[in-house]
Amino acid sequence: xxxxxxxxxxxxxxxxxxxxxxxxxxxxxxxxxxxxxxxxxxxxxxxxxxxxxxxxxxxxxxxxxxxxxxxxxxxxxxxxxxxxxxxxxxxxxxxxxxxxxxxxxxxxxxxxxxxxxxxxxxxxxxxxxxxxxxxxxxxxxxxxxxxxxxxxxxxxxxxxxxxxxxxxxxxxxxxxxxxxxxxxxxxxxxxxxxxxxxxxxxxxxxxxxxxxxxxxxxxxxxxxxxxxxxxxxxxxxxxxxxxxxxxxxxxxxxxxxxxxxxxxxxxxxxxxxxxxxxxxxxxxxxxxxxxxxxxxxxxxxxxxxxxxxxxxxxxxxxxxxxxxxxxxxxxxxxxxxxxxxxxxxxxxxxxxxxxxxxxxxxxxxxxxxxxxxxxxxxxxxxxxxxxxxxxxxxxxxxxxxxxxxxxxxxxxxxxxxxxxxxxxxxxxxxxxxxxxxxxxxxxxxxxxxxxxxxxxxxxxxxxxxxxxxxxxxxxxxxxxxxxxxxxxxxxxxxxxxxxxxxxxxxxxxxxxxxxxxxxxxxxxxxxxxxxxxx
Numbered sequence: 001x002x003x004x005x006x007x008x009x010x011x012x013x014x015x016x017x018x019x020x021x022x023x024x025x026x027x028x029x030x031x032x033x034x035x036x037x038x039x040x041x042x043x044x045x046x047x048x049x050x051x052x053x054x055x056x057x058x059x060x061x062x063x064x065x066x067x068x069x070x071x072x073x074x075x076x077x078x079x080x081x082x083x084x085x086x087x088x089x090x091x092x093x094x095x096x097x098x099x100x101x102x103x104x105x106x107x108x109x110x111x112x113x114x115x116x117x118x119x120x121x122x123x124x125x126x127x128x129x130x131x132x133x134x135x136x137x138x139x140x141x142x143x144x145x146x147x148x149x150x151x152x153x154x155x156x157x158x159x160x161x162x163x164x165x166x167x168x169x170x171x172x173x174x175x176x177x178x179x180x181x182x183x184x185x186x187x188x189x190x191x192x193x194x195x196x197x198x199x200x201x202x203x204x205x206x207x208x209x210x211x212x213x214x215x216x217x218x219x220x221x222x223x224x225x226x227x228x229x230x231x232x233x234x235x236x237x238x239x240x241x242x243x244x245x246x247x248x249x250x251x252x253x254x255x256x257x258x259x260x261x262x263x264x265x266x267x268x269x270x271x272x273x274x275x276x277x278x279x280x281x282x283x284x285x286x287x288x289x290x291x292x293x294x295x296x297x298x299x300x301x302x303x304x305x306x307x308x309x310x311x312x313x314x315x316x317x318x319x320x321x322x323x324x325x326x327x328x329x330x331x332x333x334x335x336x337x338x339x340x341x342x343x344x345x346x347x348x349x350x351x352x353x354x355x356x357x358x359x360x361x362x363x364x365x366x367x368x369x370x371x372x373x374x375x376x377x378x379x380x381x382x383x384x385x386x387x388x389x390x391x392x393x394x395x396x397x398x399x400x401x402x403x404x405x406x407x408x409x410x411x412x413x414x415x416x417x418x419x420x421x422x423x424x425x426x427x428x429x430x431x432x433x434x435x436x437x438x439x440x441x442x443x444x445x446x447x448x449x450x451x452x453x454x455x456x457x458x459x460x461x462x463x464x465x466x467x468x469x470x471x472x473x474x475x476x477x478x479x480x481x482x483x484x485x486x487x488x489x490x491x492x493x494x495x496x497x498x499x500x501x502x503x504x505x506x507x508x509x510x511x512x513x514x515x516x517x518x519x520x521x522x523x524x525x526x527x528x529x530x531x532x533x534x
Contacts, residue, residue: 046153049145053157056138056164057237060299061408063306063313065134066127070515074123075327076103078307080299081315081408083128083171084472091474092485093465095335095386098494102332104318105497113531115511126513128175132168136193139165143195156231159224160239163247166220170251173213174476175510176529180255185211188527190512191520192216204522207512214255221248225264236290237300242272246296246411249419254480262423262431265416272296274413276442282349284367285322285392287471288406296416299408301394303401308394316406319470320391321383322373324398335386336469337490343452343462348444350466353390355383363389372398386492388470414438414467422460432456435463443467479508499534506532 059065061079064072076082085104088094090112096105116122142161146154169192173180177189188207194216225248228241239247249264277286277294290298301307307314317326321333328334336354344351352362364370369389373382395402417438425431432449435456439447452462464477478485485501485508487493501507509529517523 046157049142049154049157052138052142052145053160056135056142056161057299059131059135059138061301061305061307063310066129066131067123069130070117070126072123074103074127075313076124076318077127078310078313078315079408080131080410081319081472083131084408085315085318085470086124086128087472087475088470090485091478092487092490093337093340093469093474095337095490095492097331097333097335097384098496099331101327101330103327104334113507113509113511113529115514115517115528117515122514125511126515128510129513129516132172133193136165136168139168140193140195151227155227156233159227159231159244162220163224163228163239163244166217166224166251167247169213169217169220170247170254171476173210173217174254174479176207176512177210177509178504179480179482180210180214185209189213191522205520206522207527214251217251218248218255221251235300236295236298239297240271242268242274243297243411245271246416249416249423253419253423256426258423258427259429260423262420262427262429265419265423268296269413269416269420272413274416276412276414276417276438279349279442279445282443283352283363285320285363285369285389287390287409288316288320288392288394290407290409292412294413295407295409295411296413297409297411299410301405301407303405305405308401308404311401311404314404314406315408316391316393316404319388320393320406321387321389322369322393322398323403325400326404331383333383333387334470335384335492336388337487338386338492339489340465341386344466345444345446345451347446348439350443353388353469355385355387355389357385359383359385359387361389368396372396384492390470409471414442415464415473418460418464418467422457425456425460431460435460439463478503501534505534506530507534 064074064077065079066077067074068077089096089104096102098105112121113125114122115125117126139161142157146158148158151158169190172190177187178184186209189210190207190213191205192208192213193205221244224239224244225241228239228244231240233240245264246268249261249268252261252264274294274296277292286292290300301314311317312326316323318328318332319334321328323329341354355361364373369392392406393403394405397403417434421431421434421438423431424434436447436449449456449459452459454462461477461481464473468474477483482503484503485499487498488500506529511529511531512523517525517528
């Protein structure tokens with residue numbers, strides 16, 4: 001069975017939840033249903049759709065979700081958070097030690113786009129592809145189970161599935177082709193697996209153009225933004241109207257619809273009421289709880305999730321320097337590049353998100369984390385300079401399931417303010433004031449927007465590199481802004497990994513897995529992004 005069609009095969013399960021217009025108006029032997037019966041049927045349809053929706057969000061945090069079907073149980077295969085770490089590991093600013101326990105380092109790029117299953121890089125290639133298309137598959141199951149023309153009570157569920165599907169295609173589009181533009185619109189991007197595809201349509205699913213993918217993304221997001229009005233979600237693990245606007249803001253930013261991106265980001269902030277962390281709140285290790293007031297959307301991870309039960313196959317294990325039971329506890333920590341760190345003002349609270357050259361941070365003094373961390377190796381100075389202390393643990397302790405059960409943040413107010421600032425600035429409006437207000441009020445009271453000698457647009461990018469460090473945005477920003485990768489000015493990049501990649505270099509494009517090409521007649525080797533060496 002074709003790999004992509006395998007990912008949508010269980011859509012047939014949705015037959016059990018047949019759409020409203022096929023059965024809601026008829027009873028047994030064609031008898032007309034009463035109003036009460038119709039209401040009961042609508043409620044049942046909503047419940048069935050909601051049950052399918054839970055599988056969508058579960059896929060984000062599933063253990064071995066990317067490679068398990070291929071027989072692999074890799075410790076860097078724990079859902080979307082792992083993909084974020086893969087993305088950041090390709091960039092300038094996310095440094096890792098060159099040790100055997102590091103599952104997120106790239107020693108060189110000559111094989112980084114290997115698409116076979118014979119190498120570590122080839123496994124990553126499969127993992128990323130499979131994870132996104134599995135989420136898309138789960139979204140299509142939800143969509144198949146709802147009559148989009150008459151969704152009734154299931155409208156909110158349908159809209160969430162459309163929004164999440166758009167999120168996945170937006171991520172894929174930025175990995176497998178260069179950024180959206182007049183000169184790239186007709187380039188081959190990724191296959192689009194839609195809901196309600198016939199058997200003939202799924203026989204071979206080709207790559208479609210960049211323009212086609214973005215039209216599909218925007219159609220899904222437009223529906224979600226309109227239809228989620230008034231929808232009340234159970235918690236921040238679900239998409240609501242504010243999140244849908246935030247996702248559309250991201251898409252508009254990539255498409256260079258500058259004013260629309262700013263407007264959507266502002267709408268998301270208004271609807272959510274989310275505010276950035278205060279300076280005092282940002283001076284504590286965190287970014288591990290959906291309950292924080294700056295969070296709009298998150299993968300909510302609890303102790304009984306498989307990734308937590310594994311003990312070490314979760315983002316806290318690989319990212320939080322405080323988790324003694326995980327990979328960071330044996331030295332596989334994440335560092336900021338020394339040159340970026342040096343550019344952060346001493347008055348900026350974010351300077352404390354990483355250990356300084358003396359292996360100290362105010363964040364350790366301001367909380368109990370200094371004492372907690374000292375229990376890991378008996379010394380608060382165990383970790384090297386530039387180690388991140390930005391990310392706390394699930395419950396503020398250093399061991400146990402509670403510590404590993406940290407939520408993964410998918411969207412927060414600070415990102416939306418930076419989108420608003422960039423959209424306005426690139427549209428010729430006053431984005432500088434939005435940026436200055438954010439940084440001055442929430443990060444550095446002494447902030448000078450001209451302090452780095454950059455244009456407003458590049459200053460916003462610099463702020464994104466610092467503010468969103470480690471959260472999975474950096475590689476997409478490099479692609480979107482057509483920036484080079486240059487590690488030459490950082491002293492803490494291992495020599496083997498100190499490289500430079502020009503903007504829009506072919507090696508930046510991810511390659512479609514070999515197994516997909518072998519199982520999907522719609523894609524041939526000649527259709528794939530070429531293997532490009534540095």
